[in-house]
Amino acid sequence: MDRTEWKVLKEIAELEKVPQGAYNFRVNGQLDERKVTANIDIASKTDGKPGIDITVKPGTRGESVHIPVVLSMSGLTDVVYNDFYIGEGADVDIVAGCGIHNTGCETSQHDGIHVFHIGRNARVRYVERHYGEGPGTGARILNPRTEVYLEEGASMTMEMTQIRGVDSTIRDTVVEVAAGGECIINEKLMTDGAQTAESNVEIILKGDGATGRVISRSVGRGRSVQVFRPCMTGKADCFGHVQCDSILMDQAKIKSIPAIDAQSVDAQLIHEAAIGRIAGDQILKLLTLGLTEEEAEEKILEGFLN
Amino acid sequence: MLEISHLRYDVTAEDGAELDILQDISLTVEDGKLVVITGPNGGGKTTLARTIMGLNQPTGGSIRWNGQDITNLSITDRAKAGVSYGFQQPPRFKGMKVRDLIALAAGKEALTPAEGCQYLTQVGLCADDYIDREVDASLSGGEVKRIEIATILARRAGLMIFDEPEAGIDLWSFARLTETFENIHKGGDSTLLIISHQERIIRLADEIVVIEAGRVAKHGPQEEIFPQIMARTLPGCGYMREGAC
Numbered sequence: 111m112d113r114t115e116w117k118v119l120k121e122i123a124e125l126e127k128v129p130q131g132a133y134n135f136r137v138n139g140q141l142d143e144r145k146v147t148a149n150i151d152i153a154s155k156t157d158g159k160p161g162i163d164i165t166v167k168p169g170t171r172g173e174s175v176h177i178p179v180v181l182s183m184s185g186l187t188d189v190v191y192n193d194f195y196i197g198e199g200a201d202v203d204i205v206a207g208c209g210i211h212n213t214g215c216e217t218s219q220h221d222g223i224h225v226f227h228i229g230r231n232a233r234v235r236y237v238e239r240h241y242g243e244g245p246g247t248g249a250r251i252l253n254p255r256t257e258v259y260l261e262e263g264a265s266m267t268m269e270m271t272q273i274r275g276v277d278s279t280i281r282d283t284v285v286e287v288a289a290g291g292e293c294i295i296n297e298k299l300m301t302d303g304a305q306t307a308e309s310n311v312e313i314i315l316k317g318d319g320a321t322g323r324v325i326s327r328s329v330g331r332g333r334s335v336q337v338f339r340p341c342m343t344g345k346a347d348c349f350g351h352v353q354c355d356s357i358l359m360d361q362a363k364i365k366s367i368p369a370i371d372a373q374s375v376d377a378q379l380i381h382e383a384a385i386g387r388i389a390g391d392q393i394l395k396l397l398t399l400g401l402t403e404e405e406a407e408e409k410i411l412e413g414f415l416n
Numbered sequence: 417m418l419e420i421s422h423l424r425y426d427v428t429a430e431d432g433a434e435l436d437i438l439q440d441i442s443l444t445v446e447d448g449k450l451v452v453i454t455g456p457n458g459g460g461k462t463t464l465a466r467t468i469m470g471l472n473q474p475t476g477g478s479i480r481w482n483g484q485d486i487t488n489l490s491i492t493d494r495a496k497a498g499v500s501y502g503f504q505q506p507p508r509f510k511g512m513k514v515r516d517l518i519a520l521a522a523g524k525e526a527l528t529p530a531e532g533c534q535y536l537t538q539v540g541l542c543a544d545d546y547i548d549r550e551v552d553a554s555l556s557g558g559e560v561k562r563i564e565i566a567t568i569l570a571r572r573a574g575l576m577i578f579d580e581p582e583a584g585i586d587l588w589s590f591a592r593l594t595e596t597f598e599n600i601h602k603g604g605d606s607t608l609l610i611i612s613h614q615e616r617i618i619r620l621a622d623e624i625v626v627i628e629a630g631r632v633a634k635h636g637p638q639e640e641i642f643p644q645i646m647a648r649t650l651p652g653c654g655y656m657r658e659g660a661c
Contacts (some may be wrong), residue, residue: 327511355510391507398469398503399521399571400495409520413512 111137115180118209122239123178129205133176134162139188150175150202161191161223164204168197168229176205179222184214184248189221196264198229207239210250210275219251226256231263238268242275249277256283260291262317271298272307273415281309289317289346297326298415301334301362311340315348315377322350329411330362341369344377352381357388357414417482418445418468418575418607424476425463425630437463438474439630445623447574450601450608452621452638454645460630461611462504465577468609469501470494481575498574502581504611506564509551514563517551521567535566538596540589558584565593569600576600577609582617594620618642 111119115137119125128143132150135142139160146152149170155161164175181188196202212218228234242250258266272279285293293313301307313322324340342350356364370379388410396406425438438460445451453461466472468479470491478487486494509517518535519527533543539562549555551563561584568576581597582590594616600606601620610617618624624641626634634641 389507391503392509394471394491395503395507396520397491398471398495398501399567400492400523401520402492409516410509410512413509413516416511 111135111142111180112182114211115182118180118182118211118241118243119178121241121243122180122207122209123176123205125176125178129174129176131174131176132164134164136177136179136188136190138181138183138186147173149173152177155191159191160189161193163193163195165195166197166200166202168199170197170200170202172201174203174205178206179208179220180211181208181218181220182211182213184212184218184246185216187217187219187221189223191223192225194224194226194228196226196228196232196234198261199231200229201233203235203237205237207237207241208252208254209239209241210244210252212242212244212246212248212250214246215248217249217251219249219253221253221255223255224257226258226266228258228260228264228266230261232261233264234266236266236268238270240272240276240279242277250275251278252276253280254282258283258285258293260285260287260293262288263290264288265292265294267294267296269296269298273298273300274302276307277305279307279309281307283309283311285311285313285322287313287315287317287320287322287348290319291317292321294323295325297324297328299326299328299336300331300411300415301329301336302331303334304332305334306336307334308337309339311338312343313341313350314343314345315350316345318347318376320346320348322348324352324354326352326354327415328354328356328364329359329415330356330364331359332362333360334362336362336364338364338366339369340381341371342379342381343371343373344379345373347374347376348378350377350379352383354381354383355414356385357411358385359387417447417480418443418609419480420444420464420468420477421480422477423464423467423474423479425460425467425472426475437630438467441477441627441630441632443625443632443635445607445609447607448601448604449622450597450610450620451623451625452618453609453611453625453627454613454618455627455633459627461627462579464627465501465579465609465611468575468577469499471501495571495573499577500568500571500573500575501577502564502568502579504579504583506560508553508555508560510553512551513547514549514551515547517563518566518570522570522572531570535570536563538569538592539563539565540585540592541566556584558586558589561585562589562593569596573606575607575609577611579611580613581610582612582614590614590616618645
């Protein structure tokens, strides 16, 4: 990888050198570097599809897998299929994400299709950052699809962040949670200029004691457009909460369509959604602390997206 | 020194009527003094405090702080000149942590644990419990109010204006708060202007200003003005005494 690619990697995975544990760096549609450990195997797919199978042995604890993708070649469309098999009782961190550096006038696009099979009582913390940069006029497009299948007692916390530089994104996330399982999705999104973003999240709580939470925070600036469709379905004695908050600025437009679907009398489902501009009294308070209006706005957004 | 001269603040009501919220207010507060502003609801106390901070732009008169005319300065520039104001109803910030807000107030990138503890303890909050909480709707009104006061303490400004700091605060925390005001006053580095109706705070004052109907109705030493205020309260009202009617 060259310096530009390392810079993108730092944005998406906070990496300045190869990480500890297992990793797989994919650059411009090709494997760049890979390392496996005694407990975590990464293998290229053998069915002809581009992508990898990541297998974590049962009981693996405190290990991590980094699988970042960098696109620095303009005009490249990279589709990748990554399947994760997390063994029973494992407890691991997975850091994914994609960064595009586009210097040309052609579109660069990455569609990452991730499928997680998470075994009984396993715990996964998944971090995914999407980022775009580059002086080119070519569009930077990211369309991820994430499917998660949580077995009994398994849990997954997903931090999905896209703060800048992605012109267009359609993000689909589907999660099935078995009895006693838990899925928490923290989604943070900011769009600017003429960017568009669409996020469709569906969590299906299938077993008793299953829990699901979607906490979505977004900021729309410029003339950007965002659409959110989080849906929580309860099919058992379960608890689900959808919370969407958006700050609207400039001429941006945000549509939020949360849905809750109770298919069991014991399902407890809640949704909350709010969209509005930055409250005037928040700005005034920060002005009285000596900040300028621009600094106040940035601090409020920084806190909001946290 | 804070010098307010012939300050006016007029607004036009929806029905077109002119409302004189502040009418020709003149007031001088010497450095290091603790002055309590009190008076009936709707008299203009909060408007006066907000006008000093620049949250309302006066329609007449002038405000000088440390010899500088700040009447037309922006809120930011007034803050930089050493004016601070604790809101009567502070805003909440979704996602912003107590440590971030206090760090902003202190003008620092980050707070040390000792600093966080120092400011929060002075308003009766335990730093361990609050420093990493968000300043959002999960906090009660009294908690947000105390964090607001902590931001003013962290600013260490030359002029500290507090707008009904006692509102919404429980009795135990209130006692701690009055000690804090007393300590700042003893330190002598800041001038305190406190809008309050609480006897314990009024008794800390060097001077009392009574604002009524947009004017300074009384201004003088605490020893002189406080008995006059008490005489006008219900227990001090001759008509309310048993057998008087």
